[in-house]
Amino acid sequence: DAGETVHVALGDRAYDIRIGRGALDEAGASARALGARKVGVVTDANVARAHLPRVMESLKRAGIDASAVTVAPGEASKNLGTLGEVVDHLLAARIERGDLVLALGGGVVGDLAGFAAAVLRRGVRCLQAPTSLLAQVDSSVGGKTGVNSRHGKNLIGAFHQPSLVLADVDALDTLPEREFRAGYAEVAKYGLLGDEAFFAWLEGAHEGVFGGGPERIEAIAASCRAKAAIVARDELERGDRALLNLGHTFGHALEADVGYDGSRLVHGEGVAIGMAMAFRFSAALGLCAPDDAARVERHLAAVGLPTSAKAIPGGVSGADALLDHMRQDKKVEGGTLTFILARGVGHAFVARDVDPAKVLGFLEREL
Template identity: 60%
Template sequence: MTADLKPAAAGETVRVELEDRAYDIVIGPNVLARLGTLVATLAPGARLAIVTDSMVGALHADALREAVAGKAEIASVITVPPGESSKCFAELERVVGELLDARVERGDILVAFGGGVVGDLAGFAAAVLRRGIRYVQVPTSLLAQVDSSVGGKTGIDTAHGKNLVGAFHQPALVVADTGLLDTLSPREFRAGYAEVAKYGLIDDAEFFGWLEENWQDVFAGGPARIHAIATSCRSKARVVAADEREGGQRALLNLGHTFGHAIETAAGFDGTLVHGEAIAIGIVLAHGFSARLGLCDPAVEGRVEAHLSAVGLPTRTSHIKADMPDADGMLELIRQDKKVERGALTFVLTEGIGKALVKKDVDAATVRDFLAERLKT
């Protein structure tokens, strides 16, 4: 993969190759206006059910309605509260109930119109409604455009941790309008950027180097932003096509997430810490732990932390304005990670920039000692 910036002002389309379940990710400015035409081509005559949150709806619902006017009937618009707390059993039950009230059928299309929370919740609803209906992801946050809208992971949170209840259910289409990102707060955009940087750190050192040089242009918008999003989506599409259900290689996409999800759960889902911020801290910890195990040079962690700090992301647990558990408490949260096999801990670690690997049977005492040290900084 090359990270050379290509002219992309008009946008790009990335294909996720999954045989009879393959789909396109349409990326660029103003592609929301094409939604009605794209859906009508995908499912002629299908009605649409839209799931969004109140914040996204207030900003962009009129544009979505205009995009589908005359091309598809809207059967229902379901609005959930913004924020991670909506990824719960109660909201899932409500969404599914309203879809059934609207008599949404198997041949209809559910549109997930929002950030990662809406995409995960609506995608799970689509997976279970009438044993599965098609859905289209229209991600409105950077994090959702480069990560959660692609790959078919859907689900909700529980008191035991993030995303522990869900299903693999691939979308039929992803429409990523980069212009919608202009309405994000700086904090939310930075949070999404953590996932962009992750793709360079997994297996594309050249892309990470490009980000170090061009991140300000990505934040500003234009071709650099489209390039960063498309490169991220191509990276994820390639991994998903090779390992759809996370039996091996796809676990690499969780770089920073074992630590990050535990941190996010510990902080609570009240907005004190948003997902991408937790992942930024988790990515730094993953590189630090890799150095502790002798897998990479300690200088690698410093480089990663320097870049994430430069864009304004938190990189240490001391940056969190919440009471955090001690090392034993954090270790218990890590034990709930989905990569745990028969109680043995598995981490995505690294041998250097762009050289991520899956490390199984990691010694819990070593993890605890590392956390005890790092939770103090």
């Protein structure tokens, strides 16, 4: 349980991801090591209740002048109005160029606070302290920040790499089980997209990952290594980074279809269904073996994740509506549909120009 450090090799913007037990207690020492005098913490009400006092104490112990702003939990806080409030708070707290914004929370807080840091005084440094599994393995790493628009998710944002990521695995103890499971979909994603050995390891180790054994740190570290490698190769998503969207074209369409109603479908659940669909679609196109798709379904089901749109409470609208959502996804360029498909477990690839008629036929059989 010693913890691990993963390095993100991005030249003069390189940074470390420190994964371990009690990492939040190092927030103060870390902020000091980065040379900050003041830290503006951004968090949400759930995370504040469980973890903010510990972080504020750590900052004070290190002699840092710290203040905190707490937003409402949930995706609805990723909007321009809340961004304005956060930025105003940081300005009132006199956070300056050499100081730090500390994002304490899940992916919502990470994206919002990261974007606030990107635009505050044209850019101050950000320390990401992810507290959800999804944020620890995905959103806190790689520098994508932003908020939603009424025209769609994540349409307003910036690339702003953090200066450090502190992933405290103990913080996951207070995360609701459903959120942990949803985050696990992104863990499995790294195996499915590029690392068959990791996926095979997860097939045997998932009980330890869920139970909080040493496998949990290992799974998080392996996920961060995978994401760090992809981000270092393709920071701005001109190519390979798109592989991280495995399961997301279908998943986002499902999320949009239920109106982002988290009581029916949270992001990771949509990704789980989307990954199962991507493998079934790949099998239907003759790209991978039907056994590969069955293997993906088996593992996701073993951890309690859904693998079919039929599992969504209340159901979804229909094949045409889902296809429309996919066309509106920002990954669609010039009207062509891009999917992440697979030639097998661990062998995903970017498929541009997928025939919409084939997608529609597949969706009709799925629903």
